[in-house]
Amino acid sequence: xxxxxxxxxxxxxxxxxxxxxxxxxxxxxxxxxxxxxxxxxxxxxxxxxxxxxxxxxxxxxxxxxxxxxxxxxxxxxxxxxxxxxxxxxxxxxxxxxxxxxxxxxxxxxxxxxxxxxxxxxxxxxxxxxxxxxxxxxxxxxxxxxxxxxxxxxxxxxxxxxxxxxxxxxxxxxxxxxxxxxxxxxxxxxxxxxxxxxxxxxxxxxxxxxxxxxxxxxxxxxxxxxxxxxxxxxxxxxxxxxxxxxxxxxxxxxxxxxxxxxxxxxxxxxxxxxxxxxxxxxxxxxxxxxxxxxxxxxxxxxxxxxxxxxxxxxxxxxxxxxxxxxxxxxxxxxxxxxxxxxxxxxxxxxxxxxxxxxxxxxxxxxxxxxxxxxxxxxxxxxxxxxxxxxxxxxxxxxxxxxxxxxxxxxxxxxxxxxxxxxxxxxxxxxxxxxxxxxxxxxxxxxxxxxxxxxxxxxxxxxxxxxxxxxxxxxxxxxxxxxxxxxxxxxxxxxxxxxxxxxxxxxxxxxxxxxxxxxxxxxxxxxxxxxxxxxxxxxxxxxxxxxxxxxxxxxxxxxxxxxxxxxxxxxxxxxxxxxxxxxxxxxxxxxxxxxxxxxxxxxxxxxxxxxxxxxxxxxxxxxxxxxxxxxxxxxxxxxxxxxxxxxxxxxxxxxxxxxxxxxxxxxxxxxxxxxxxxxxx
Numbered sequence: 048x049x050x051x052x053x054x055x056x057x058x059x060x061x062x063x064x065x066x067x068x069x070x071x072x073x074x075x076x077x078x079x080x081x082x083x084x085x086x087x088x089x090x091x092x093x094x095x096x097x098x099x100x101x102x103x104x105x106x107x108x109x110x111x112x113x114x115x116x117x118x119x120x121x122x123x124x125x126x127x128x129x130x131x132x133x134x135x136x137x138x139x140x141x142x143x144x145x146x147x148x149x150x151x152x153x154x155x156x157x158x159x160x161x162x163x164x165x166x167x168x169x170x171x172x173x174x175x176x177x178x179x180x181x182x183x184x185x186x187x188x189x190x191x192x193x194x195x196x197x198x199x200x201x202x203x204x205x206x207x208x209x210x211x212x213x214x215x216x217x218x219x220x221x222x223x224x225x226x227x228x229x230x231x232x233x234x235x236x237x238x239x240x241x242x243x244x245x246x247x248x249x250x251x252x253x254x255x256x257x258x259x260x261x262x263x264x265x266x267x268x269x270x271x272x273x274x275x276x277x278x279x280x281x282x283x284x285x286x287x288x289x290x291x292x293x294x295x296x297x298x299x300x301x302x303x304x305x306x307x308x309x310x311x312x313x314x315x316x317x318x319x320x321x322x323x324x325x326x327x328x329x330x331x332x333x334x335x336x337x338x339x340x341x342x343x344x345x346x347x348x349x350x351x352x353x354x355x356x357x358x359x360x361x362x363x364x365x366x367x368x369x370x371x372x373x374x375x376x377x378x379x380x381x382x383x384x385x386x387x388x389x390x391x392x393x394x395x396x397x398x399x400x401x402x403x404x405x406x407x408x409x410x411x412x413x414x415x416x417x418x419x420x421x422x423x424x425x426x427x428x429x430x431x432x433x434x435x436x437x438x439x440x441x442x443x444x445x446x447x448x449x450x451x452x453x454x455x456x457x458x459x460x461x462x463x464x465x466x467x468x469x470x471x472x473x474x475x476x477x478x479x480x481x482x483x484x485x486x487x488x489x490x491x492x493x494x495x496x497x498x499x500x501x502x503x504x505x506x507x508x509x510x511x512x513x514x515x516x517x518x519x520x521x522x523x524x525x526x527x528x529x530x531x532x533x534x535x536x537x538x539x540x541x542x543x544x545x546x547x548x549x550x551x552x553x554x555x556x557x558x559x560x561x562x563x564x565x566x567x568x569x570x571x572x573x574x575x576x577x578x579x580x581x582x583x584x585x586x587x588x589x590x591x592x593x594x595x596x597x598x599x600x601x602x603x604x605x606x607x608x609x610x611x612x613x614x615x616x617x618x619x620x621x622x623x624x625x626x627x628x629x630x631x632x633x634x635x636x637x638x639x640x641x642x643x644x645x646x647x648x649x650x651x652x653x654x655x656x657x658x659x660x661x662x663x664x665x666x667x668x669x670x671x672x673x674x675x676x677x678x679x680x681x682x683x684x685x686x687x688x689x690x691x692x693x694x695x696x697x698x699x700x701x702x703x704x705x706x707x708x709x710x711x712x713x714x715x716x717x718x719x720x721x722x723x724x725x726x
Contacts, residue, residue: 169214187211189209191206206239206245210233223272263275284299318339334349357374378400381404381405404418426447458474458504474522475521481517487568492555494581499528499529548639549587572713575599575600577600579601607668658687
C-alpha cells in the first residue's frame, strides 16, 4: 500500500483509573475524549495525514469509483410526487448541486391521483406555510424556521436547539416540537404559537425517565395529535383531538415494562377506532387489536392475532382500507385489507430476495397505495397500487446510467450454522460472468445485528463498483437484528449479545468452507452498532479476514454505557444491559467490548472511519481502539471527518467521495486494486 516507510502515530499514554464492581481498568487513552483540546485535534489530524499517506496508492482507484458513481447517477432528477391537499410535492436534484430542492405543483382537481411526471419538514394544512429544520454542524441540534411559500420569506419565528421532530397542528396556528436534555435525549414536547416569541412557548410534556426518547406526530386522518415516549423495549403513547390543540393529551395505554405498541387512527363501520400493534402478553411477534378512540383502555377487538412465523411490523389506516407490513421467511411483506370479507391480500413478487414497503401516502382519502420495491438487482422502484382492482402502476425506477443490465447479476441466499446450531441467513449478490460457483472470489461481508434493525436486500449504485470488479457482496443477517422476528432480536442482545458476534464469524467461516471466498479475500464491514460487531469479530477470529472496515464504530462500548451523561447510555441499558449497577452485566460487556479485548495476535488490516461531531458514537471510541491496536502492531488506520456527524459528510458529492474512499480501501485490501486499463 505504501511508497516508502511511514511511521504510524502513537498516542501518548495518560493512564486513568476506572473502577466498578471491584474491577480496575487502566485506560491510557481516555484523554482523547476532550475534543476542545488542541492536543486531541492535533492527534486526529496527524492520524488523518497518516491514513492519507498510507492509502495514497489508492487515489486513482478512488477517483475511478467516484466517477463511476457519478456517471451511473442521473444527477438532474425528480422524485415521484406525493399528493397532499391541493398540491403535488416532490424533490428535484440538479447536476452540480449537493442538495435536493423541495418543490410543489397544483393538482388539477379533487380526482387527480395520477402524479405528474416530474431533518424536519412539514406543511401547513392549507399549503401556505413550510416548516423546516436545519442542522449545519452534524450534531443533531436543529433550528426550526417557518416560511411563507408564496413570498419565499421566513417568518420571525426561529426556534433553536431543537430535536429533529416538529410539525404544524391542522389549524396551522401552532408548531409542536421537541427539545433534548444534557445527554442529547429528546425529552420534552413544546407548543409554539406562530408569531409569538419563544419565551411564550408552553411545555406540554416532559419525560423524566432517561431510558425514554420522546416524539410528537399526527395521525394520517389529521384527527389526532400523538406523543410517544419509547425505550428500546417499552412504549407509551398519548393522544389529543387535533381540533383542540391547546387541550390536554391523554394516555392510550399506561406503560408496562417490555411492552411496545404503536397507535393509528381508523374509522371502522363509522366508529373512530385506534389500531394498536403491540407485543403484550404472549404476542412476542406482535398482534393487531382495535379499541374505541374515546375509551382506549376499554374493550379490545382482535384484528390480527399473533403468529410465531410472522413478525407484524406496522399498520397504516386509510378511509377505506388498511395496509399491513410484516416479515415472513426473513423478507418484508405488504398486504391490503379492504374492510370486506376478502381479508388480507399479500402482494407477490418474482424475485428470491427483495424489500418492499409502503411509501409516500400522506392522504387519508385516496384510491391508491404508493409502495417501494427493490432488490440486490432491481433499482429502487415506485408503484401505485389501485386498491379496488389490484392494478400496479409503475411510476418510476431509479435510473442507472451507462447501460446497467440486471441479468448479469445473481442474488441468492446461503445458510450458515451458528455455534449453537441456529441457522443464520446470508444474502449474496455477484456478477454471474465474473464469479464462478465453486471458485473463491473477493467478498465484502456486511453485518449489523442490533436494535432489531433489519438489513434488507436493496439496490446500491455505488455497490456496482465492487460487483463489476468481481467482488461478492454479502449480508450476514445475524441475531440482534429483526430479520427473523422478535426472538431473533431477543437472542442477540444484553446477556446473549455474544450470539451476534459468533453468528457473524460462523457466516464468514461458511463462505470460506463452501468455497465462495478465502481469508485472504474476505473483508468485513459494519457501522455504528455494526462497528461494535466489527471490533468484536476482529478479536474473536482475526484469522478469517483480510480487512475490516468499521464506520463510526461503537468499539468502546463499556466505557460509554457506564457513563449516564452520554447519549448512548441510559436509554441503551435495555439493549446492552446496565453495567453501572449490575456486576454480571459489567463482566459480560467487558468480555466482548473491543477496546478492552485487544490482544497480541495478527490482526487483519483495519480502517476505522469516524466523525468529530458525532453525538451518538463519539469519535473517541475508534480513536482509542486504533491506539490500542497500534500497541500490538496491528495495521490500523483512523480517518476522522472533522466537520461531520453520525451520518457522515453532508451533501451527495461529498458522500460519494467518502464511499469511494472506503470502497477503494476494501478493493485494495481484497486484492482488486486494478489499474484503470485493467478495470
